């Protein structure tokens with residue numbers, strides 16, 4: 001398992017930042033977002049460049065737990081995001097969050113399959129948002145990682161599990177075309193995924209890993225297969 005168990009102390013400063021309140025991230029829940037430093041991918045369109053390249057952060061787990069103690073009955077959930085939160089050993093942190101009564105959502109690229117599985121089997125996650133970056137043929141080109149198979153294991157595990165989850169793809173129309181999205185839809189259908197498929201349009205925030213500009217073309221949404229319900233964000 002390639003997760004970081006060395007930074008397991010609650011005093012480790014592995015959290016890049018904290019968003020103390022949002023109603024947008026965890027469906028129908030008031031939550032905060034914990035942004036973990038570092039990521040095992042380098043997606044071309046990633047606008048969280050500073051977080052991805054960070055080696056440490058402003059806050060420790062203990063800092064976040066102390067913050068959460070002041071938010072009992074005010075917030076309902078904690079979103080673990082990043083970077084890639086599942087690169088860290090989250091068991092103890094999640095147990096402490098649960099003891100305070102919060103639900104937990106994990107945003108993940110799915111490449112730390114064994115750790116995500118462990119967290120779900122321990123009933124520490126209530127919701128997972130899994131990125132389906134691209135079909136296997138473009139995965140390394142877009143993410144600069146060769147971990148499609150690990151992602152694939154996570155996807156299969158989630159589909160068979162009872163945990164609530166969503167699949168989402170960030171669409172930069174110069175990187176993915178109609179055939180790529182249809183390939184994802186067919187793959188999801190073959191794996192018996194029956195829920196919604198979220199497509200979030202690339203956001204030009206002025207900075208991203210590959211210095212991408214706004215896409216020069218637009219995919220033709222009418223050419224996308226109707227086998228799965230697509231929701232655009």
Ligand code: SF4
Nearest residue numbers: 039041042043046083
């Ligand atoms: S978009 Fe890619 S590089 Fe950025 S945080 Fe997510 S997985 Fe990491």
